[in-house]
Amino acid sequence: MLFRESETVELKEIVVDEIKKEIIAFANCNGGRLYIGVRDDGEVVGLDDPDKVSLQISNMVRDAIKPDVTMFLHYETIEEAGKKIVVVDIQRGTDRPYYLAKKGMRPEGVYVRQGYSSVPATDTAIRRMIKETDGDRFEVMRSLNQELTFEAVKKEFELRKVEFGPQQMRTLKLIDQDNLYSNLALLLSDQCVHTIKVAVFQGKDQMIFKDRREFSGSLMKQMNEVYDFIDFRNQTRATIEKLQRIDVRDYPEIAVRESLLNLLVHRDYSFSASAFIRIYEDRIEFVSIGGLMPGIELEDIMEGISVCRNQDLANVFYRLHLIEAYGTGMEKIMKAYEGMKEKPEIQTTKNAFKIILPNVNAKYTLENSSVWMTKTDTNSIMETEASLSEAEEKILEYVREHGVITKNDVISLLEVSASTASRTLRKMVKNSLLKQNGKARRTNYTIVK
Numbered sequence: 001m002l003f004r005e006s007e008t009v010e011l012k013e014i015v016v017d018e019i020k021k022e023i024i025a026f027a028n029c030n031g032g033r034l035y036i037g038v039r040d041d042g043e044v045v046g047l048d049d050p051d052k053v054s055l056q057i058s059n060m061v062r063d064a065i066k067p068d069v070t071m072f073l074h075y076e077t078i079e080e081a082g083k084k085i086v087v088v089d090i091q092r093g094t095d096r097p098y099y100l101a102k103k104g105m106r107p108e109g110v111y112v113r114q115g116y117s118s119v120p121a122t123d124t125a126i127r128r129m130i131k132e133t134d135g136d137r138f139e140v141m142r143s144l145n146q147e148l149t150f151e152a153v154k155k156e157f158e159l160r161k162v163e164f165g166p167q168q169m170r171t172l173k174l175i176d177q178d179n180l181y182s183n184l185a186l187l188l189s190d191q192c193v194h195t196i197k198v199a200v201f202q203g204k205d206q207m208i209f210k211d212r213r214e215f216s217g218s219l220m221k222q223m224n225e226v227y228d229f230i231d232f233r234n235q236t237r238a239t240i241e242k243l244q245r246i247d248v249r250d251y252p253e254i255a256v257r258e259s260l261l262n263l264l265v266h267r268d269y270s271f272s273a274s275a276f277i278r279i280y281e282d283r284i285e286f287v288s289i290g291g292l293m294p295g296i297e298l299e300d301i302m303e304g305i306s307v308c309r310n311q312d313l314a315n316v317f318y319r320l321h322l323i324e325a326y327g328t329g330m331e332k333i334m335k336a337y338e339g340m341k342e343k344p345e346i347q348t349t350k351n352a353f354k355i356i357l358p359n360v361n362a363k364y365t366l367e368n369s370s371v372w373m374t375k376t377d378t379n380s381i382m383e384t385e386a387s388l389s390e391a392e393e394k395i396l397e398y399v400r401e402h403g404v405i406t407k408n409d410v411i412s413l414l415e416v417s418a419s420t421a422s423r424t425l426r427k428m429v430k431n432s433l434l435k436q437n438g439k440a441r442r443t444n445y446t447i448v449k
Helices: 019-028 050-064 123-134 151-159 166-171 183-188 219-233 253-265 298-302 311-319 329-336 385-402 407-414 418-430
Strands: 009-012 032-036 073-080 083-090 111-114 117-120 196-202 208-215 236-241 244-249 275-279 283-289 345-348 352-358 371-373 434-437 444-447
Touching: 009 019, 019 032, 019 050, 019 083, 019 111, 019 117, 032 050, 050 073, 050 083, 151 219, 183 219, 183 311, 196 219, 208 219, 208 385, 219 253, 219 275, 219 418, 253 275, 253 283, 253 311, 253 329, 253 352, 298 329, 298 345, 385 407, 385 418, 385 444, 407 418, 418 434, 418 444
Parallel strands: 009 032, 196 275
Antiparallel strands: 032 083, 073 083, 111 117, 196 208, 236 244, 236 371, 275 283, 283 352, 345 352, 434 444
């Protein structure tokens, strides 16, 4: 028999560590054969103990290659030119990509066959193998990053008195049968690569920026931080009718909550682009990546029909009592504006879904007898929405320029009393705009990064 290396044949004189790489490459591609006891030039040198060699390779594969590829390997001892050699027949695996456990599902751990050699796979090739194996649903695919932590999501589960351990992670499909993290786990992890960008504009267009932030980390962390960011800017208009005081916020809280949850749960995470929230003088726009699911029309959505793009992610939110059932979000948003002249608007394109919440107080001007105040400061001196925004922006601009600000700096900058300066700084710290450093007279504030 003539031995010659090819795209499906690899020759090795003895067992070496590189054999693992060759087996991975064959299993990730179209299979192949590995001959042990044959030199690269095709000369048969034979083996003294072929059974021991077979066992050695079997142990190497079991310990060093993930997922388990042993069922796709067949060992055979044959005799050639009076000498015994071991043939390892490797089939194309069904759980591709296979990789070196120590290296992970990265190019340095994943190999493919290229000509007569086994070479590192590209990120694109790895993603393609994952998609071919796991299907098209992003959340069920295996995560490229397997070094994940879950501090933010653990706090959320603990806060809501829901257990979060290895068993729950399997039930919720964060971990598969091979103990590998799914993309759902990546979304909930502290290493989540998807972000939400929030911009605040002056007026009704995008000509002048007042503030902008990008929120990253676990989706649970983004959810809480983004809601707080919006809530801080959701002003309250108070009117007095006889002896009764009536408070109306710019945006119904339930509408903001449901719009944010819709953006998180129904977003198409196979796109790397950020989701957007834009806050104008007269409206808030929630722009989620990913249009309507195939077969669903906008009219269906308004009737409460829902086909969830991320079913497992929605189940996690359901377990945490953040959502009640599929298809109820739009109904809640519309009901929040019941009896009001202004109504939410839904717009869709092929790759985007937009919810527009109107500011119910935008029609009123500063000349009205009503006063504006923040939700968190109803007992303090009432200030107009404009002055609050200007004060906040002045403080942020000062910190960006100088790197740090103190209470005395705020007193001078805004020409306000010490109590007003302290109150403003506390609000900005609470809403993650500033970070407090030091204590007592050494206290200063920096921008949250």
